[in-house]
Amino acid sequence: DVKVTQSSRYLVKRTGEKVFLECVQDMDHENMFWYRQDPGLGLRLIYFSYDVKMKEKGDIPEGYSVSREKKERFSLILESASTNQTSMYLCASTSGETRQPQHFGDGTRLSIL
Amino acid sequence: AQKVTQAQTEISVVEKEDVTLDCVYETRDTTYYLFWYKQPPSGELVFLIRRNSFDEQNEISGRYSWNFQKSTSSFNFTITASQVVDSAVYFCALRDGQNFVFGPGTRLSVLP
Numbered sequence: 045d046v047k048v049t050q051s052s053r054y055l056v057k058r059t060g061e062k063v064f065l066e067c068v069q070d071m072d073h074e075n076m077f078w079y080r081q082d083p084g085l086g087l088r089l090i091y092f093s094y095d096v097k098m099k100e101k102g103d104i105p106e107g108y109s110v111s112r113e114k115k116e117r118f119s120l121i122l123e124s125a126s127t128n129q130t131s132m133y134l135c136a137s138t139s140g141e142t143r144q145p146q147h148f149g150d151g152t153r154l155s156i157l
Numbered sequence: 158a159q160k161v162t163q164a165q166t167e168i169s170v171v172e173k174e175d176v177t178l179d180c181v182y183e184t185r186d187t188t189y190y191l192f193w194y195k196q197p198p199s200g201e202l203v204f205l206i207r208r209n210s211f212d213e214q215n216e217i218s219g220r221y222s223w224n225f226q227k228s229t230s231s232f233n234f235t236i237t238a239s240q241v242v243d244s245a246v247y248f249c250a251l252r253d254g255q256n257f258v259f260g261p262g263t264r265l266s267v268l269p
Contacts, residue, residue, distance in 0.1 A: 086261040087262075089257075146250075147204065148194075153200070
């Protein structure tokens with residue numbers, strides 16, 4: 045089974061802090077994604093990556109950056125956390141085959157105070 | 158552009174009722190895949206089923222069944238004899254090539 049692991053289930057940070065959310069997958073997947081999920085807004089794509097050191101902006105990249113130095117790890121960075129970034133963050137991975145679904149981590153519920 | 162619509166924002170049923178969750182999609186590609194995911198209150202999205210654009214055969218898995226109709230661009234999900242454990246948010250998703258699009262989700266509440 046595919047395993048996508050997010051480093052924290054719950055995280056509390058302060059406004060202005062630099063925040064790192066880590067995601068690791070164990071299936072050698074090429075593609076990795078970061079979403080945020082807010083009530084009534086569904087899943088919104090922040091960034092995705094098709095390969096090591098490659099990244100593409102999603103629908104809401106402002107205030108975020110990402111890093112993919114190794115194939116299995118995709119990090120989401122909040123450069124200067126703000127209260128409007130309080131949300132549930134979901135990491136997903138999939139292979140390059142079109143038939144494959146995304147596999148998701150358990151999510152990180154981030155609160156910015 | 159791709160789009161997935163789940164018109165039902167929230168549905169409430171009483172245990173043992175049947176319930177159908179609607180999904181309508183848009184894509185210009187002829188080859189694509191459709192997926193359903195379940196997100197229970199614990200938060201993780203769980204992959205349920207995949208269907209490709211060339212296979213319109215309906216599928217049944219226990220109490221779950223899926224109806225794919227290409228003519229109406231729909232991929233509906235039915236739960237028969239619902240149970241409280243079915244309470245969750247359900248997402249329909251479309252993949253064509255490397256693009257993924259998720260619907261907004263339907264929150265299903267199954268009351269005892």
